[in-house]
Amino acid sequence: MDATTFQVEWQSENDVLRHFPQEIIAVAPIPDSxxxxxxxxxxPWEAAPYLSFGPISLEWLQPDRVAGYYGIGSDGSGNPLVIAGDGVVWMLDHEADRRTFVNSSVEKLADCLLAYRTLVSETIATGGDDAFLDGFVPRDVREVFARSAQSADPPSxxxxxxxxxxxxxLADSDS
Incomplete structure (x- = not known):
């Protein structure tokens, strides 16, 4: 997904995007794309599932763990989301020495964020305001997300x- 398409689609529901200042990302060890x-x-400033985005410092982590990464946000547990020098998006576990693959690129992350936002919206439309928070995500809604993520970024x-x-x-409301 290109930047313009993502911007239009994300903002279509009046959700706000956080732009990364050019002077900061100009020196980031990430691909030009x-x-x-x-x-x-x-x-997004915030997006399900409990993610927040913006330039973040990685100085509080061990230097050998963050070399070559650029911090772009975190999850609800404070684990940094980063882009590696090859463009891959990772989540770094701040308590253990491990990383978790998120997406092949920031563009593919954008695809998955949109697909997950649709999962949340469809869950609420189907099951009511608390359905997603209560974990009652219908199987067909989960399957649509899985197909979208698979299509956008198979390794994800x-x-x-x-x-x-x-x-x-995610729990199934039918179980």
Missing amino acids: ARKFLFEAGL LEVGTFWQGELSS
């Missing part, structure tokens, strides 16, 4: 990835 996307479109749903973990943690 990621730099351009972050500057032109940005990422492999075992042990961020999106696969999120998908497997």
Whole structure:
């Protein structure tokens, strides 16, 4: 997904994007395509599942763990979301020495964020205001998300990835 398309689609529901300042990302050790996307479109201030975005410092982590990464946000547990020098988006576990694959690129992250937002919206439309928070995500809604994520970024749903973990943690209202 290109920056303009993401920007239009994300803002279509009056959700706000945070643009990354060009002077900050100009020195980030990331591919030009990621730099351009972050500057032109940005990422949501907040997005399900409990993610927040914006330039973040990684100085509080061990230097050998963060070399070559650029912090773009965090999850609800404070684990940094980062872009590596090859453009891959990772989540760094701040308590353990491990990282979790999120997406192949920031553009593919944008695709998955939009698909997950649709999952949340459809869950609420089907089950009511508390359905998503209560974990009652219908099977067909989960399957639509899985197909969207698979189409956008096949590795994002492999075992042990961020999106696969999120998908497997959602309860089925039919069970």
